[in-house]
Amino acid sequence: xxxxxxxxxxxxxxxxxxxxxxxxxxxxxxxxxxxxxxxxxxxxxxxxxxxxxxxxxxxxxxxxxxxxxxxxxxxxxxxxxxxxxxxxxxxxxxxxxxxxxxxxxxxxxxxxxxxxxxxxxxxxxxxxxxxxxxxxxxxxxxxxxxxxxxxxxxxxxxxxxxxxxxxxxxxxxxxxxxxxxxxxxxxxxxxxxxxxxxxxxxxxxxxxxxxxxxxxxxxxxxxxxxxxxx
Amino acid sequence: xxxxxxxxxxxxxxxxxxxxxxxxxxxxxxxxxxxxxxxxxxxxxxxxxxxxxxxxxxxxxxxxxxxxxxxxxxxxxxxxxxxxxxxxxxxxxxxxxxxxxxxxxxxxxxxxxxxxxxxxxxxxxxxxxxxxxxxxxxxxxxxxxxxxxxxxxxxxxxxxxxxxxxxxxxxxxxxxxxxxxxxxxxxxxxxxxxxxxxxxxxxxxxxxxxxxxxxxxxxxxxxxxxxxxx
DNA sequence: CGACCATTTGATATGGATCAAGCGATGTGG
DNA sequence: CCACATCGCTTGATCCATATCAAATGGTCG
Numbered sequence: 243x244x245x246x247x248x249x250x251x252x253x254x255x256x257x258x259x260x261x262x263x264x265x266x267x268x269x270x271x272x273x274x275x276x277x278x279x280x281x282x283x284x285x286x287x288x289x290x291x292x293x294x295x296x297x298x299x300x301x302x303x304x305x306x307x308x309x310x311x312x313x314x315x316x317x318x319x320x321x322x323x324x325x326x327x328x329x330x331x332x333x334x335x336x337x338x339x340x341x342x343x344x345x346x347x348x349x350x351x352x353x354x355x356x357x358x359x360x361x362x363x364x365x366x367x368x369x370x371x372x373x374x375x376x377x378x379x380x381x382x383x384x385x386x387x388x389x390x391x392x393x394x395x396x397x398x399x400x401x402x403x404x405x406x407x408x409x410x411x412x413x414x415x416x417x418x419x420x421x422x423x424x425x426x427x428x429x430x431x432x433x434x435x436x437x438x439x440x441x442x443x444x445x446x447x448x449x450x451x452x453x454x455x456x457x458x459x460x461x462x463x464x465x466x467x468x469x470x471x472x
Numbered sequence: 473x474x475x476x477x478x479x480x481x482x483x484x485x486x487x488x489x490x491x492x493x494x495x496x497x498x499x500x501x502x503x504x505x506x507x508x509x510x511x512x513x514x515x516x517x518x519x520x521x522x523x524x525x526x527x528x529x530x531x532x533x534x535x536x537x538x539x540x541x542x543x544x545x546x547x548x549x550x551x552x553x554x555x556x557x558x559x560x561x562x563x564x565x566x567x568x569x570x571x572x573x574x575x576x577x578x579x580x581x582x583x584x585x586x587x588x589x590x591x592x593x594x595x596x597x598x599x600x601x602x603x604x605x606x607x608x609x610x611x612x613x614x615x616x617x618x619x620x621x622x623x624x625x626x627x628x629x630x631x632x633x634x635x636x637x638x639x640x641x642x643x644x645x646x647x648x649x650x651x652x653x654x655x656x657x658x659x660x661x662x663x664x665x666x667x668x669x670x671x672x673x674x675x676x677x678x679x680x681x682x683x684x685x686x687x688x689x690x691x692x693x694x695x696x697x698x699x700x701x702x
Numbered sequence: 703c704g705a706c707c708a709t710t711t712g713a714t715a716t717g718g719a720t721c722a723a724g725c726g727a728t729g730t731g732g
Numbered sequence: 733c734c735a736c737a738t739c740g741c742t743t744g745a746t747c748c749a750t751a752t753c754a755a756a757t758g759g760t761c762g
Contacts (some may be wrong), residue, residue, distance in 0.1 A: 273742060314621065322624050324617065337610035342617060365602075372595075372602040378608060380567035383613045386620065387554065387572060391544060393623045394552050394662045397718065415646045424741065432624045437718055439742055456727095472546045627750070654709065667750060669710055686759090687710060 257368045281356035286347040292324075292334070292461060297346045299336040302353050305329050308351025309421040312343040313429065323430040326422060328411050335378055349421050393432050395472060400431040401441040402470035405451065409461055511586035516577040522564070525574045531585050535559050539582025539651040542573040542657065553660040555615060556652060558641050565608055578652050612673035623662050625702065630661040631671040635681065639691055646691045649670040654686075 283306055286292055292303065295314060303310075310327040312334075315388055324343050327333045334345060335358075347353075365372040372409045392403045404427060420427075424435040431438065442459075445451045450466040461467065480617075516522055522533065525544060533540075540557040540671045542564075554573050557563045564575060565588075583657065585688055595602040622633045634657060650657075654665040661668065672689075675681045680696040681689055 316621075318702060320702075322621060322625065325622070337607055338614075342614065368597050369596050369602065372599070372606070376602070376606045377567055379606060379609045379613060383609060383616060384568075384572065384615045386613060390554070390616065390620055390623065391546075391552060393620065396552065434719060435741075436720080436743085440718090443742075472548060472550070664751060665709075666711085666752080670750095673710075 251389065271427075276391050281354045283352050284355050286351045286353055288347060288349050290347045292345040292347060292353065293341050295342065296340050298339055299334065299341045300358055302332060302335040302358055302361065303345070304332045304354040304356065306354055308353070309348040310345055310351060310353070311348050311426060311430075312345045314343055321429045322432070323426060325389070326426075326430065327411040330422075332378060335375070335382070337379065348426065397431075397433055397437050398444065399470050399472055400433060401427075401438060401445065402450075402467040404431055405459060405461065406464075406467055406471060408459075416464075418459045418461070420457045420459065476488060481675075511584045513582050514585050516581045518577060518579050518582055520577045522575040522577060522583065523571050525572065526570050528569055529564065529571045530588055532562060532565040532588055532591065533575070534562045534584040534586065536582040536584055538583070539578040540575055540581060540583070541578050541652065541656060542575045542659075544573055551659045552662070555619070556656075556660065560649075562608055565605070565612070567609065578656065627663055627667050627671050628674065629700050629702055630663060631657075631668060631675065632680075632697040634661055635675075635689060635691065636694075636697055636701060638689075645695075648689045648691070650687045650689065 259341055266308065281301075281304070286308070292310065293301075305327050307329050309329075310331075310333060312327070313321050314323040315321045325333070325402075326348070334341060336342065361371065361375065365375050392400050395403065405418065409415050412418050422430075424438050427433075428435045428438045433441075442451070442453055445467075446453050448466065450461075450463045450465065450470075452462055474500075511531075516538070522540065523531075524527075531599055535557050537559050540563060542554040542557070542562075543551050544554065545551045556578070561631070562572060566572065591605065592599065595605050622630050624632065635648065638650065639645050642648050654668050657663075658665045658668045663671075672681070672683055676683050677698075678696065680681070680691075680693045680700075683689055
């Protein structure tokens with residue numbers, strides 16, 4: 243575990259480097275009261291950094307298309323992925339003034355970039371916006387608490403949990419097209435790529451899933467997976 | 473790990489059972505705009521349940537004295553402690569209508585019980601209260617994220633992290649009086665009592681800490697602990 | 703004093719990490 | 733269009749940190 247995912251291992255390398263800061267977005271006049279009506283869409287290339295840990299949190303983000311990972315890297319290079327954000331998800335919302343995680347595009351993405359101050363100022367006047375901000379933070383809290391419950395489980399349970407989580411988001415609830423690598427999954431689940439890989443083969447052998455190609459997973463026996471979900 | 477902390481092991485047993493629901497508190501008229509000015513203080517005995525997972529979240533709580541643990545129990549009895557709340561901390565605040573964890577008094581406690589609807593209604597009118605609610609949820613989020621970073625580390629790092637966390641809250645920043653058992657610590661850190669105990673002895677042998685009595689811990693070498701904190 | 707419960711310590715087992723090799727898909731230069 | 737390099741993934745062999753099982757110790761309360 244100590245040297246799990248050192249920076250130079252797998253895709254965890256930090257070579258992606260800085261990409262251009264987002265340009266100040268055109269703050270569309272808030273005709274509705276929804277946070278999501280403001281901001282400008284912006285493309286991010288695969289592996290591009292969207293923001294870094296400890297940078298000022300000037301913007302929040304909504305995924306239009308693609309997938310984003312947020313993560314922290316410890317001193318010794320261990321990387322923990324905090325979350326995967328898919329189309330429709332909002333991320334990067336902070337109450338403090340700095341981002342607590344880094345964020346990267348996993349694949350080419352289109353992302354709506356929303357100026358935080360605009361939303362926060364609006365919240366001061368519009369109760370409804372304030373409540374939305376609160377609800378967003380709360381659902382994030384819920385997600386992280388679920389993540390903790392995953393991290394105390396066995397490898398099989400973690401992988402099963404992850405698959406069920408992804409399946410819930412998939413268009414066909416039983417066919418998953420993974421945008422992320424085994425390394426990403428491993429760093430999300432606190433396992434190694436080898437263990438993730440082996441566990442997937444076990445689940446395949448026990449007929450719980452099928453893995454027609456490495457990024458594609460079909461749930462064959464939800465009951466079995468749910469049982470593992472303790 | 474599978475049978476870690478089965479319900480019948482250690483203090484994790486669920487025998488404490490229901491205690492009386494809190495009586496409707498006297499909602500002191502909110503003269504200031506602070507959430508903390510409302511509600512009634514109420515005693516809870518050691519191991520008494522304050523609320524249960526999935527119960528309607530009618531109240532939020534502020535610890536006046538004592539310590540509280542929140543936790544979830546999985547099917548097979550594994551218990552994960554979500555947090556310890558000490559004097560001054562607020563807990564049990566939900567955005568949804570149900571508690572997502574259970575809460576128990578670790579020792580005899582005095583707890584301020586605040587009606588949620590009162591606060592939430594007030595937030596709809598008072599921007600400042602709304603912002604306080606948001607900030608509370610956000611600081612909870614921060615805490616849970618830090619907890620995740622603990623859970624991916626080695627036993628030594630987890631215990632060191634836990635001690636530093638507790639020390640930050642102690643009157644004398646180097647002398648910790650633990651209100652909770654080894655079992656509680658283990659279930660917070662995702663370890664077994666044996667591993668927690670052994671790790672403490674290791675830290676003692678390496679002169680990083682002293683353990684004059686089992687519930688009392690003195691930090692002797694913060695640098696060493698911080699180094700472990702990666 | 704004796705019973706009980708929390709904690710520590712010891713011996714052993716094991717799940718997942720680590721180290722190492724092989725394999726299949728994708729892309730690149732000749 | 734093919735040969736070869738690269739990359740992501742899988743599989744195998746071994747190791748090790750922590751769990752599990754078991755017993756001893758110590759502190760607390762009737």
